[in-house]
Amino acid sequence: MALKIIASQCTSCSACEPECPNVAIREKNGTFIIDPKKCTECIGHFDAPQCTAVCPVDDTCVIDTSYPRYQAPA
C-alpha cells in the first residue's frame, strides 16, 4: 500500500512535501499528490508516515488500499 492525498481536503499548504523521505510528493493542479511508486509509507524511515503526521487536516493523507502493501527490502 501507499498513501494518497484526498484532493478535496488538501489545503495545498505544502507542509508534507519537504517531509517525505522518498521525495514522492509534488504539487499538481493546485493540490499535492503522492507518487505511489515512490511511497514507502515511511517504513524503515520513521515511526509514522510523515505526510499524515504533519498534515493540518485530519483524514487527508490516507492509506490507498488499491496498492499492495509496501514490502521493506530485506
Add this chain to the structure above:
Amino acid sequence: MHALAQHEGASAGSVANVSEVMQAIAEHKGCGTSGGSGKASCGSAAGQGDLPTEIWEKVKNHPCYSEEAHHHYARMHVAVAPACNIQCNYCNRKYDCANESRPGVVSEKLTPEQAAKKVLAVASTIPQMTVLGIAGPGDPLANPEKTFKTFELISKTAPDIKLCLSTNGLTLPDHVDTIAGFNVDHVTITINMVDPEIGAKIYPWVFWKHKRYTGVEAAKLLTDRQLLGLEMLTERGILCKVNSVMIPGINDKHLVEVNKAVKSRGAFLHNIMPLISAPEHGTVFGLTGQRGPTAQELKALQDSCEGEMNMMRHCRQCRADAVGLLGEDRSAEFTTDKIMAMEVNYDLDSRKAYQAMVEEERVAKVAAKQEELTTLAGEQSDIKLLVAVATKGSGLINEHFGHAKEFQVYELSTAGAKFVGHRRVDLYCQGGYGDEDSLETVIRAINDCHAVFVAKIGGCPKGDLQKAGIDPVDQYAHEFIEKSAIAWFKAYLDKVNSGEIEHVERGDAEIRQGALITAA
C-alpha cells in the same frame, strides 16, 4: 532614514528630568499623556523617551511596535509561508475568504520572487510603507527556505524596508542565527501559555523532528522552545513582541503569568488579542462555542499586565497578506495579476522625502496634544471615560461616521488621552444610505463609550446615538485626535462640575467576530 534619524537625534541629546522620561515612556507605550504638570514634556521626538537611540530607530516607524507610529506608517505581509508545524484550536487552514480578516488566512500564496516584486510595487505606491513582515499563512519558520529567500531578495532590492516575522516559536531556536544574519529587527512569537496543562487545551498537536506530539507533551515541547527562542533573540538584541490570544476560561487568568515569564526573558512588547471564534470559521473553538472576551474583559487584562512592560493595544489581528495602515487592508489592489502588470519605479529618495513629511505631521500632532494638555492642569476629578474616534490615519478625526470600518478608542482622564484599543464595525453606510442593523452593530461595538468623534455624521444616526447615550461629536472634524479629545473632556468636566450634566458609567461592548467587509 538617516535624515529622520538626525531629526530625532536632536532632542534625544538633551537632558531630561524624571517626569519627562516617564512621560516619554508613557508616550511610547501608547499611554498618551500623564500628569498635570502642564509641561510640554515630550519635546519634538514624538516618543523616543528614554529608549536608547538604537532601539528607538528600530521602532519609531514600525506600526506594530509603536502605537504612535501606527497612525502614520503602513506595513505589508507577504504570504510565502503556507506550511505549519503545529495545530491550534483557534485556526482552521481550510477557511479562506477575501472578506475575512484574521491571522492565518490569505487569498493567494506567493513565491519569494513574486513576493519581492509585490514589495517593490507596494513600496512605490505607498511611500509610508516601512515594514515587511512574513506571518504565514502557516508558520514562517516551518518554511525556512521560502521565508529567508524572500528576505534575501527584498534586502537587495529595497534595503530601507524593515524585515520582520511572526512565528509560533517551535523551530525558532534553530533559526535565530539566520534571522540575525538578515538583520531582522523584529520577531513576534505567539505565546498563549507557559503551563503545558493549559497548552494541551489550546494545541492538539505539534510536529517536531519527524514526530507528531500530542497533549501535555506537545505543549511542554512548544513552551520550552518558545521561551528558549525568546531568550536567544533577546541575547542578540533582536526586539521581540509576544502575541497572546485571550481565551476566556482557558488562559485568560494565566496570561498574567505569561506576561511575567516573557517580561523576565526580555520581551519588548506584549500584545494580548481577543480570541476570534465563530462557528462559520470551522475552528475547534468555533465549533465548541468557545467565546471570545468582551471589550471590558480584554481591557482589564491588558491594564493588569501594564507594569514595566509595554502593552500593544492597537493590533488589528490582520491577515497574512495584509497591506496598508493597520486599520485598512489594501491587499486587493496588489494581487499577483495586478503586480505583474504594474510599472514599478522604486525611488528611495522620494520615499525618504515623503516620510520626512510624515514626521513633521507627527511632531505637530504631539505638540498640539501637549499644548491642549496644559488646559487640564489643576483639574481634579476621578472621572475616567472612553470615547470612540473615526479616523483614516495621521492622528486626525478625518472619517465619516458612516464610512468607518473601525473606531479607535481613547480613555480620557485628567491625566490626558490614552489610546486603549479599537473596535471593528460593519460599514454603516453603503451606497449612500444608512442600514439600521449596521447602526445597531456599531452601537454595540462602542457601547462603552461616552462619545464618538467623527468628521461628519448624518442626522438620523446622530439621533439614534444620542438615544443610546453616546454623544456624536463632529465639531472637531479634521483636527488632531488627542488634542480634540482633551478639549472635549475639559468641557465635559466643566459641565459635570456646574451640574449641567451628570456623569454616568457606560456598559460593556462587543468585540466583533465576523468578517471584515471590504469597502463597497
